[in-house]
Amino acid sequence: MSMASIINERNRKSRLKHTIKSLIASTMKVRKNINPYKKVELLAVTPVQRTNQILVRGQARGTAEQRLYELLIMFSGASFSETKDKDHPLKISLGSGAYIYMAKLSGSNTKVQVRCTCKDYYFMWQWWNKQESALFGGKFPTYKRKTDNYPERNPDHVPGVCKHVIGLSEKLAQQGVLTR
Numbered sequence: 386m387s388m389a390s391i392i393n394e395r396n397r398k399s400r401l402k403h404t405i406k407s408l409i410a411s412t413m414k415v416r417k418n419i420n421p422y423k424k425v426e427l428l429a430v431t432p433v434q435r436t437n438q439i440l441v442r443g444q445a446r447g448t449a450e451q452r453l454y455e456l457l458i459m460f461s462g463a464s465f466s467e468t469k470d471k472d473h474p475l476k477i478s479l480g481s482g483a484y485i486y487m488a489k490l491s492g493s494n495t496k497v498q499v500r501c502t503c504k505d506y507y508f509m510w511q512w513w514n515k516q517e518s519a520l521f522g523g524k525f526p527t528y529k530r531k532t533d534n535y536p537e538r539n540p541d542h543v544p545g546v547c548k549h550v551i552g553l554s555e556k557l558a559q560q561g562v563l564t565r
């Protein structure tokens with residue numbers, strides 16, 4: 386790793402400030418009832434060893450329109466080991482029959498960036514998550530308001546997550562990958 390890429394890596398990490406727990410707590414400031422979405426599938430847990438990250442991919446089937454939403458949670462600051470030990474109990478596939486072991490991710494300490502293709506994430510959260518480095522992936526296209534007659538969706542300008550992301554994190558907790 387070159388000095389420049391080490392510095393870039395450090396800058397990227399220090400900008401991240403949200404965890405799954407802090408994003409859910411922020412969501413609860415503006416939403417009273419949050420039920421983790423049940424119809425969420427965990428598709429892949431992919432280790433990115435070079436940057437000590439874990440990319441989690443999931444999908445959720447919408448109830449009303451039966452649309453399929455795609456979700457991503459990037460965990461930064463993961464710890465990997467070639468061998469299994471008490472700090473690295475989880476066996477993760479690298480593909481082609483290769484494996485690596487990793488430490489459990491922490492809901493209250495591991496920094497995250499999230500993304501979902503649902504309307505709630507688009508209208509309510511993506512913009513404010515971007516301001517707080519909690520949006521995973523590129524900027525969403527700008528939404529042009531057709532009228533100013535309706536109130537702003539997120540008047541408190543808080544970052545947060547949709548029910549699908551909460552459902553996916555719940556699934557990771559059930560499988561022992563994420564501690565609450």
Ligand SMILES: [Zn+2]
Nearest residue numbers: 501503547549
């Ligand atoms: Zn969503």
